[in-house]
Amino acid sequence: MDETPAKAPAPAPAPGPAPVPVSADRLRFALPPLHESIAEERAHRKQRLAGALRVFAGLGYEEGVSGHITARDPEFDDCFWVNPFGEPFATMTAGRLVLVNEEGQVVEGTQRVNQAAFAVHAEVHRARPGVVAVAHTHSVYGRALAALGEFIEPITQEACAFYEDHALYDAYTGVNVNPAEGRGIALALGVGKGIILRNHGLLTVGDSVDAAAWWFIAMERCAQVQLAARAAGKPVPIAHRDAVATREQLGGDLVAWISYQPLWRRVSDAEPELMS
16 A cells, blocks of 8 residues: 655744833833922922812812812922812912912912811821822712712722722711811821722822822722612622732822823813913
8 A cells, every 4th residue: 555655844934023022111101200400390290280180170070169189399398289279170270379388378379278278188298208299179979988988899900909008087077177187087098099088088199299180080980980880789899819919000109190191181282371
């Protein structure tokens, strides 16, 4: 019987180029700027603060005269810039911000400041020297979750950024203008990125205005999703190990800064007068 000769194996394909690691440079996203002078850094923080207030206005976080974002001055670290009392978020500019010391005294600017802006924010800034900005407004879903006195649960990828990294201040004593109450909130916050103030709302912190603003936006959205999921059924939590791993990937202030940049570019491009 004739034997069919075996076929020679097909030649192996030529090796292609080695994969190139993905880097921030290849992704083309900006990193937080380095400043050559204190004056330049101060101007940058004030512009970002005015922009964040306008972003909050666009998202519907403004509630009458309530709410404020503070940014620590880069030179006088016991003072912070804040929106003046009663001024609309939507028309805020860097030049209209006021500088307030830890005692609530206006040291630069002519307008008054919301008493709660220093009663709480000053204590958080004092307790956390590495915090540049603190954000607090009376947002709708944040208040709804605060009324329940509950934490953000790890039921979505975004919520994992807050897993074991936020706190609940489980008390309500009225409109807060008492420094002792502010110290209690700062103590409850600890090293976390945010805190739920029972029957009041949300407060977040960051090592930049951008990070603090993004954490507030993210926390508000997590509250919204949590309330919606619970209304629809029984949410399925993410396991502890996976929630921790996700937080380590998404929970840093640099990630928050990067995530916020599209919002900053949109408001700064559309409303450049905020810089003045």
